[in-house]
Amino acid sequence: MTSQPLDVIEMNDFVATIKRTSRKGSVGFRLSSGKVVILAPRDIPMSQIRLILESKSHIIIDKLNNKNHPPSQASRVPSTKRAYVSGEKLAYLDSELVLQVSQGGFSTQVVDLHNINVSVPAVNSEWVRNALIRWYKLQAQKHIAQRVSYFAPMVGAWPKAIEIKTYKARWGSCTSKGLVQFNWKIMMAPSAVVDSIVVHELCHLLHMHHGPDFWAQVVRVFPAYQDAKQWLKDEGHHLGLD
Ligand SMILES: [Zn+2]
Structure with missing residues (x-):
């Protein structure tokens, strides 16, 4: 048997890895440590798998949400829950702000490069959290607009538009219409990690897959890609405001 690079499909709320199997007929899926793995017969094209995934995505998201917080996975639960005080x-990015x-x-503003001052009409954690998310x-x-302008000439591809989104289980995405989308939570990661995600999505403007051509382009523009990827694997679950 030859081992092929795994295909990946990026959906709105999750990323699915495609495993080609010798099974006949139907496409199956399973969740393995918070990841979605699609088991698909070799002769089913990616476009069809994507359609099947879209039709089942609400079921998969439900299962992911239930499975995301197994009691045994202590590392996924923040040791101290934020109180927004x-x-x-x-x-x-590369700094730490004191609330x-x-x-x-x-109003929300950074003063002295170090403090983030949040003013709300009534001090409660939900309002402070919402103000921070808006910020x-x-x-x-x-x-990200600035980083896209920096990297687009190096990649050789320019997006039609950039959107900032809230995602649970992905950092960015790229549509076939040339729209690149980024999860605001990546602003809590080091700037190099943000850059790696920007480059990843820009390279999808040239290659709408995760094949060798795609990875060659990513690494050409951003040679430290593996380090950034590893950082996200280790620390990504801390990003965001829960
Ligand atoms: Zn990708």
């Missing part, structure tokens, strides 16, 4: 630390909460009109999304729009 003054003094808490928030990762932001300062106050009561007043709505991260805004920073993502500016920062």
Whole structure:
């Protein structure tokens, strides 16, 4: 048997790895440690697998949500849950911000490069959290647009538009219409990791798959890709505001 590189399909809320099997007829799926694995007969084209996945995606998402927090996976549960009070630390690219909460009109701003001041009319954790998410999304729009302009000439492909989204289980995506989308949560990762995700999605404008041509282009533009990928594997579950 020859071993082929695994195909991957990126859906809205999850990424599925395709395993070709000698099974006949139907496409099956299973969840293995939070990942979706599709078992598909060799003769079914990717376009068909994608259609089947789309039709089953709500079932898969339900299962993923139930399976994402098994009690045995202690490392996936933050050791201390955020309370959104003054003094808490928030990762932001290569720095760390200290949260300062106050009561007043709505505003969120970074002062002295170190403190993030959040003002809300009534101090409660949900309002502070929402204000922070809005702030991260805004920073993502500016920062990622700038990184796309930097890397697009190196990749040799320009997206039609950039969108910032909230995803549970993916960092970015690229549509066949040339739209690249990024999860705002990556703004909590080091800037090199953000760059690696930007390059990954830009390379999809040239190659809509995860085949050897795609990876060659990614590594040509961003040679440290493996390190960034490893960082996301180890630390990615800490990104976001829960
Ligand atoms: Zn990809």
